[in-house]
Amino acid sequence: MKLTAALFGNTYSFKDLKEVMAKANEEKSGDQLAGIAAADAKERMAAKLVLSDLTLADIRNHPLIPPETDEVSRVIEEAVNEKIYAEIRNWTVAELREHLLRQDTHNEEIRRISRGLTSEMVAAVTKLMSNLDLVQAAAKIEVTTHCNITIGQRGVLAGRAQPNHPTDSIRGMKASLFEALSYGIGDAVLGINPVIDSAESVKAMLIATKEEMEKWRIPTQNCVLAHIKTQMRAIRQGAPADLVFQSLAGTQDGNTAFGIDVKLLDEADDMIRREGTGTGPNLWYFETGQGSELSSEAHHGVDQVTLESRCYGLAKKYKPFIVNTVVGFIGPEYLYDSKQVIRAGLEDHFMGKLQQVPMGVDVCYTNHMKADQNDMDNLAVLLAAAGVNYIIGVPMADDCMLNYQSTSYHDIATLRETMRLRPAPAFEKWLEMMGIMENGRLTPIAGDPSIFM
Structure with missing residues (x-):
């Protein structure tokens, strides 16, 4: 995984996926309290750039909390449809975002793709979305x-x-x-x-x-x-x-x-x-x-x-x-x-x-x-x-x-x-x-x- 980004004449390096995910988050006082938030808007943007180029396979292959030590991780892992995951594993997080926001991507397609995603992949694409993106994408999804x-x-x-x-x-x-x-x-x-x-x-x-x-x-x-x-x-x-x-x-x-x-x-x-x-x-x-x-x-x-x-x-x-x-x-x-x-x-x-x-x-x-x-x-x-x-x-x-x-x-x-x-x-x-x-x-x-x- 590439965990560096050049931005505004500076090079930002992140030690692991956990740090990238945390610093790509929009500003939250909870992340600041935990000591894991981006130092400023520039570092946040650099983390988003790194995250956007990571593949879904990168995220799955580097678990933030290993299934061996956490039963929530095991539940999430066991729910993945491996056939669908194999089709999308090489998508970048940015490509997932673009697919969800496309006009011709509708509820049934999103429902199918979701079966190949982990919760961490879902969180990753969320960090790349604006508020309006979140409204638009969610409005497509019907869960009865x-x-x-x-x-x-x-x-x-x-x-x-x-x-x-x-x-x-x-x-x-x-x-x-x-x-x-x-x-x-x-x-x-x-x-x-x-x-x-x-x-x-x-x-x-x-x-x-x-x-x-x-x-x-x-x-x-x-x-x-x-x-x-x-x-x-x-x-x-x-x-x-x-x-x-x-x-x-x-x-x-x-x-x-x-x-x-x-x-x-x-x-x-x-x-x-x-x-x-x-x-x-x-x-x-x-x-x-x-x-x-x-x-x-x-x-x-x-x-x-x-x-x-x-x-x-x-x-x-x-x-x-x-x-x-x-x-x-x-x-x-x-x-x-x-x-x-x-x-x-x-x-x-x-x-x-x-x-x-x-x-x-x-x-x-x-x-x-x-x-x-x-x-x-x-x-x-x-x-x-x-x-x-x-x-x-x-x-x-x-x-x-x-x-x-x-x-x-x-x-x-x-x-x-x-x-x-x-x-x-x-x-x-x-x-x-x-x-x-x-x-x-x-x-x-x-x-x-x-x-x-």
């Missing part, structure tokens, strides 16, 4: 999944109803849920983040959401975002779970910090298929987000974009119904300001979609970050243009339990109206039956949760 209903179709923007409550009050949760439904939000999932990580609390919330689904005949799926072990205990106790949830990291050590490994995920996968209430075949909900591996000192000197891509390589193994990156949740330690959050949201969405993962994004930020709601509006519009499968809805865009800022129920409704997008087809039929939507537009009763009381 089915639990109780189907989402991900072109022209569909689904929404997760996130009716969290600071004390896990069932009444409080339902009040928020009814507001979400009244705005036409909830087709991706009725997904609650619990305060109390106990099987009893998880079971109570799953029963409560399932009762409302059955009472109002709502075509959707439920999930409580506790630790996977807690959900498994609740399911063994008879809790009606359509989906199971888990946060993922891009390294084995990062997942150990989350209290999980591939063996546990395999066990949970078997359980939800045997004992879950979702019709399937897609029965998982995963969340990710750039920087989690750095938090647990489990990054192995690898940049946060590449590690995030590896999360999707792991998620793909379980054929999930939905995945989302909680893009600005960790804070300025990893994404300093709105510019970095917007870039990360577009990167994550593209990398997941290119790996045939059904991507959503929690368009969010924490209050100690240099960002505001207008920045999130901008990112939400970009993601809607890029064909994001779903985004998150919380009351007034302010999560009263997790204490961060996201997108509101009416933000999702506004994006649908502005971008000419629709809810999931089965969910839209239900909204029409309830009088909340007509001909793809909300009716005057929309936004009134009392219709469910």
